[in-house]
Amino acid sequence: xxxxxxxxxxxxxxxxxxxxxxxxxxxxxxxxxxxxxxxxxxxxxxxxxxxxxxxxxxxxxxxxxxxxxxxxxxxxxxxxxxxxxxxxxxxxxxxxxxxxxxxxxxxxxxxx
Amino acid sequence: xxxxxxxxxxxxxxxxxxxxxxxxxxxxxxxxxxxxxxxxxxxxxxxxxxxxxxxxxxxxxxxxxxxxxxxxxxxxxxxxxxxxxxxxxxxxxxxxxxxxxxxxxxxxxxxxxx
Numbered sequence: 001x002x003x004x005x006x007x008x009x010x011x012x013x014x015x016x017x018x019x020x021x022x023x024x025x026x027x028x029x030x031x032x033x034x035x036x037x038x039x040x041x042x043x044x045x046x047x048x049x050x051x052x053x054x055x056x057x058x059x060x061x062x063x064x065x066x067x068x069x070x071x072x073x074x075x076x077x078x079x080x081x082x083x084x085x086x087x088x089x090x091x092x093x094x095x096x097x098x099x100x101x102x103x104x105x106x107x108x109x110x111x112x
Numbered sequence: 113x114x115x116x117x118x119x120x121x122x123x124x125x126x127x128x129x130x131x132x133x134x135x136x137x138x139x140x141x142x143x144x145x146x147x148x149x150x151x152x153x154x155x156x157x158x159x160x161x162x163x164x165x166x167x168x169x170x171x172x173x174x175x176x177x178x179x180x181x182x183x184x185x186x187x188x189x190x191x192x193x194x195x196x197x198x199x200x201x202x203x204x205x206x207x208x209x210x211x212x213x214x215x216x217x218x219x220x221x222x223x224x225x226x
Contacts (some may be wrong), residue, residue, distance in 0.1 A: 033210040043202060044155075046214035089155070097210035098162060099170055100145075100153040 002026055004092045006103035013080050014111050020076040021106040023090030027071030034091040034100065035064055035075055044089060079108075080110040114138050116218035124224045133188040133221050135203030141216070143206045144186040148172065148199040149220075154160050155202065161186055162209040175199040193225045 005024045013019050016090045025033060037045040048057040053068040061078045077084055087105040094101065119134045132167050137144065145160035157170030161180040175197060177189040186205075190197060204215040 031210075033174060034214065036215075042191065043217035043219050044215075045217070049212065049214050051212065090157075091215075093211045098143075098168070099157055099160060100211045101157075101171075102147075104152075104154045 002006045002094060004090060004101050006022040006088075006090055008106060009104065010107040010109070012039055012109045012111065015081060017080050017110075018076065018082055019108065020074050020088040021088065021108075023073045023075070025067060025071050025073070025090070025092040026066055029094045029095050030068040031063050031097055033066055033068075033073050034089075035073070036091065037062075038087040038089055038105070040086070047088075066097050075106075079106070080108070082110045083107060084099040085110045115188055116203055116205055116216050118201075118218035120221060121219065122222050124226065125190070126226055127193060127195060129193050131190050133194065133223070134188075134204075135186045135188065135200055135218060136184050137186075137195045137203075137204070137205040137216070138184065139184060139205065139207075139216065141205035142183070143211065143213075144180065145170070145204050145215070146176070146178065146188045147204065148201045149202060150199050158188065158201075161217075171208050195225045197223065198225045199223060 035047040038044040050066040055066045063076045065075045087107045089105045091100040091102045116137045146158040147155040155173050159178040179190045203218040206213045206215050
């Protein structure tokens with residue numbers, strides 16, 4: 001079982017604040033790092049799949065960076081809105097590339 | 113495209129009963145998987161399949177069986193339900209046999225075992 005950790009576990013911010021959180025994963029045998037957004041009572045939806053060291057991806061106000069050598073990825077949300085309230089998950093494949101291990105998630109709550 | 117569909121949405125079972133959770137996808141995806149989601153535990157992989165006729169165990173396979181007779185369908189069978197199997201179950205699929213591609217999740221099945 002791979003060790004995929006996310007911090008913080010939860011985060012409360014005010015509307016308009018920018019925020020970021022971290023996913024840590026094993027730095028050896030890197031293949032890909034996934035980020036998902038999971039709203040309450042819905043199913044997880046993919047935000048990014050990142051494959052290259054130094055990669056930066058952006059979708060609207062959400063962006064992510066990747067450092068495979070030190071084993072971490074940051075997810076940034078600029079100018080948080082109440083609709084950004086969700087749990088953000090990262091996931092890391094095993095060596096064979098046939099199983100994903102998910103982190104415990106960061107639960108973001110944005111107050112209007 | 114309907115994407116990934118799951119039935120039923122909700123189910124209550126008594127201890128010892130068996131049932132099958134259905135999952136289907138219409139995207140011609142090779143890879144399909146089942147996860148369970150428990151409070152404080154995140155998503156944990158139960159079983160996965162890299163194509164029709166090929167299945168393998170994930171992190172928490174005990175008490176569950178799967179089969180993959182077609183590319184589209186990947187049912188999960190609970191052989192003899194136990195209260196520890198009370199959970200929300202998600203089916204997911206992705207394009208390739210390696211999990212480097214994004215996973216598409218179904219809407220989930222909430223199962224309660226009494």
